[in-house]
Amino acid sequence: xxxxxxxxxxxxxxxxxxxxxxxxxxxxxxxxxxxxxxxxxxxxxxxxxxxxxxxxxxxxxxxxxxxxxxxxxxxxxxxxxxxxxxxxxxxxxxxxxxxxxxxxxxxxxxxxxxxxxxxxxxxxxxxxxxxxxxxxxxxxxxxxxxxxxxx
Numbered sequence: 001x002x003x004x005x006x007x008x009x010x011x012x013x014x015x016x017x018x019x020x021x022x023x024x025x026x027x028x029x030x031x032x033x034x035x036x037x038x039x040x041x042x043x044x045x046x047x048x049x050x051x052x053x054x055x056x057x058x059x060x061x062x063x064x065x066x067x068x069x070x071x072x073x074x075x076x077x078x079x080x081x082x083x084x085x086x087x088x089x090x091x092x093x094x095x096x097x098x099x100x101x102x103x104x105x106x107x108x109x110x111x112x113x114x115x116x117x118x119x120x121x122x123x124x125x126x127x128x129x130x131x132x133x134x135x136x137x138x139x140x141x142x143x144x145x146x147x148x149x150x151x
Contacts, residue, residue: 032064033048037112041104042104044074045065046078046108046109047076054078064076075099075102077090078090084127085126086126087113089106089126089128106133109135110126110135122137123135
């Protein structure tokens with residue numbers, strides 16, 4: 001499992017001509033911090049959204065997962081707070097559709113949560129669209145080595 005971390009989409013001004021008028025309009029991109037992870041051939045973009053500021057995750061997933069104009073991935077994993085588990089994982093596919101569960105995704109998610117120290121134990125209860133799942137992490141020298149979860 002590989003992890004590329006501390007990436008961000010830069011805040012920059014884009015000047016473009018409107019197709020309806022000759023007036024230039026300015027649009028701004030927001031900074032989105034993300035981590036790109038890969039597990040057994042599937043790659044994911046992990047985004048923290050603890051304040052739940054991203055409302056339309058389907059549109060966000062389509063834009064970010066585009067392999068030509070975005071970051072490129074099979075889907076996004078969104079980190080949110082949970083009231084019934086340690087943490088909540090929302091999975092959006094690259095086409096913008098919702099997925100209730102993904103085996104490779106939950107393994108990447110568990111590694112991310114452990115390494116960011118959201119959960120200090122080696123067993124993590126993760127709320128998914130398919131219920132609460134238990135993920136276990138094998139730790140060696142303070143780093144996560146192996147990740148398993150119930151499906």
